[in-house]
Amino acid sequence: MENRIIQYITRYIDLTPEETAIINAQNQIKTFTKDTILLREGAFAKECYFILKGCIRSFYLVDGEERTTALYTENQGVHPVSYLTNEASAYYLSCLEDCVVAISTAEMGKKLLEAVPKLQRVLLQMSSELLIQNRTDLDHFKNLSPEERYIHLLETRPDLFKRVPLQHIATYLGITPVSLSRMRKRITGGYKANSGYLLTKDNFLEKLYQ
Amino acid sequence: MENRIIQYITRYIDLTPEETAIINAQNQIKTFTKDTILLREGAFAKECYFILKGCIRSFYLVDGEERTTALYTENQGVHPVSYLTNEASAYYLSCLEDCVVAISTAEMGKKLLEAVPKLQRVLLQMSSELLIQNRTDLDHFKNLSPEERYIHLLETRPDLFKRVPLQHIATYLGITPVSLSRMRKRITGGYKANSGYLLTKDNFLEKLYQ
DNA sequence: CAACCCAATTCATTATTATCAAAAAAATAC
DNA sequence: GTATTTTTTTGATAATAATGAATTGGGTTG
Incomplete structure (x- = not known):
């Protein structure tokens, strides 16, 4: 170590x-x-x-x-x-x-x-x-929207989502936990609508970038 | 020099x-x-x-x-x-x-x-x-509202307001020039209402912190 | 001084996010 | 395994900033 x-x-x-x-x-x-x-x-x-x-x-x-x-x-x-x-x-x-x-x-x-x-x-x-x-x-x-910041964090530090409570990620992104929850629903929801497949939070990113 | x-x-x-x-x-x-x-x-x-x-x-x-x-x-x-x-x-x-x-x-x-x-x-x-x-x-x-950021900039770097166009200060503060204009009106306007005095943008801060 | 340009302001409307409050889900403790 | 927290989600509403478009103001230039 x-x-x-x-x-x-x-x-x-x-x-x-x-x-x-x-x-x-x-x-x-x-x-x-x-x-x-x-x-x-x-x-x-x-x-x-x-x-x-x-x-x-x-x-x-x-x-x-x-x-x-x-x-x-x-x-x-x-x-x-x-x-x-x-x-x-x-x-x-x-x-x-x-x-x-x-x-x-x-x-x-x-x-x-x-x-x-x-x-x-x-x-x-x-x-x-x-x-x-x-x-x-x-x-x-400064230059990215909350949603863009969320996506960016998902890309650059996906590990965080497996170990840090969403409420802390929310304030880290500069938004409220409530807004983050909605945002996630909106994003995954949109993907579900387009693909017809139900994706869990965990495999969403893999699908998105495969 | x-x-x-x-x-x-x-x-x-x-x-x-x-x-x-x-x-x-x-x-x-x-x-x-x-x-x-x-x-x-x-x-x-x-x-x-x-x-x-x-x-x-x-x-x-x-x-x-x-x-x-x-x-x-x-x-x-x-x-x-x-x-x-x-x-x-x-x-x-x-x-x-x-x-x-x-x-x-x-x-x-x-x-x-x-x-x-x-x-x-x-x-x-x-x-x-x-x-x-x-x-x-x-x-x-992250932690301050646009208005608080504006006030903070006014406190820490008042010189900028004398030499930098407001549109650039606006995007520096992370808001649009339109919003900054409104914000300034709101703030100085509120002060005028309370004091009864008309203050220019230049002496507003002096009054505020005297 | 008039024409022009750019910055700043204002108005009406739309889009986002926050807030308050409650319910559902998940994690933890007993 | 059930009870108890804590976290997350959801709904309804309010607050805030963005947007599109037009107007005003100041300064520059010919």
């Missing part, structure tokens, strides 16, 4: 066995049960995470309603804004499933960078990729 | 006179007239920019309509996704005003980093700040 981290890094640079050992020695693996809150609004994030197994959700609490803003799964890093800025967090982080994560703190990260300086290049590259992803996400969100 | 660049960098790290000289020697300053297209959809961005004077707009062309996604002004860097990924650009970059910019290419950047290695730290820091900004922007866009 720890090898995932090494795999992740070696997508960017090569590591000597020594460097690999240093990194693995630093790894602090922890397990959290479902519904564990990793970060609360107003709290200060002291750690960031790399998900080895499970799913972590970030959400804002607006007028008592949860608004999901990110869904992280295996092999993704979770770097709370609060962790990066040392300011109080504006949002929550919570485990949607039992999770196994590698944890890093600011001090650990600093030490690791001193021990393996070329990791700086990896960080910069990762940071750049994250930035691109975020900008693209924002552009998509 | 070039000093702006040095000022920008020294917010993050100190520079020796030699390093300052190296950086200034690299600076390539260019002027573009209003409406110059710096990057077209489908083209490959070869340069990134630091705005010394003027305003640059990025927009997508969707069904023949321009959808503004970013508005850059003085002391901001413009790093096209296409520049970072070496892929064809999905959007346009255009000068909303006559612009004076410092230009950097991938080769120039690489050379500069070799000459002044500690700039890597600046890059990482900048990258991190940009990431935070983008994530916050996306979260805001």
Whole structure:
């Protein structure tokens, strides 16, 4: 499981066995049960995470309603804004499933960078990729209709639909659970009408893109 | 004017006179007239920019309509996704005003980093700040209503309303120019009704936050 | 100064989504 | 396996923004 981290890094640079050992020695693996809150609004994030197994959700609490803003799964890093800025967090982080994560703190990260300086290049590259992803996400969100966003999510992260409650996907898409439910009915309903076949939610996409 | 660049960098790290000289020697300053297209959809961005004077707009062309996604002004860097990924650009970059910019290419950047290695730290820091900004922007866009987004923009970047046509601000806010016009009337109209005073668009905000 | 162009506003109508409330379905606990 | 939550779906209505089309306003140009 720890090898995932090494795999992740070696997508960017090569590591000597020594460097690999240093990194693995630093790894602090922890397990959290479902519904564990990793970060609360107003709290200060002291750690960031790399998900080895499970799913972590970030959400804002607006007028008592949860608004999901990110869904992280295996092999993704979770770097709370609060962790990066040392300011109080504006949002929550919570485990949607039992999770196994590698944890890093600011001090650990600093030490690791001193021990393996070329990791700086990896960080910069990762940071750049994250930035691109975020900008693209924002552009998509602005330019696509809710339905187009739903289809896009279905295409790019179909796994989410098998593990994340629809209510969270709804707010992640920027709509209400009620609207998402209707939208799904409309879309699959339309397909049924055209084909004459009854499709479940699960095999709809396969049919659509086969 | 070039000093702006040095000022920008020294917010993050100190520079020796030699390093300052190296950086200034690299600076390539260019002027573009209003409406110059710096990057077209489908083209490959070869340069990134630091705005010394003027305003640059990025927009997508969707069904023949321009959808503004970013508005850059003085002391901001413009790093096209296409520049970072070496892929064809999905959007346009255009000068909303006559612009004076410092230009950097991938080769120039690489050379500069070799000459002044500690700039890597600046890059990482900048990258991190940009990431935070983008994530916050996306979260805001998702969680705020169009009207709240308008108010927020009025608060955070009031300068834009003095130099950017409302139609571009509208699509930047994710609404149509028609809706923005109505919204502005509604908001200022409501204030007039409450106060009994006629306020112009320019002094409305001052009154609101005095 | 008049003709023209583009931006902004306004009106009437349509399309979407949100909201409130309730029922059905699914998941979880006992 | 039944009871109890929680999630999802459905219905009726209200709120909001989009659309198509026309008008007004400001600024530019000849």
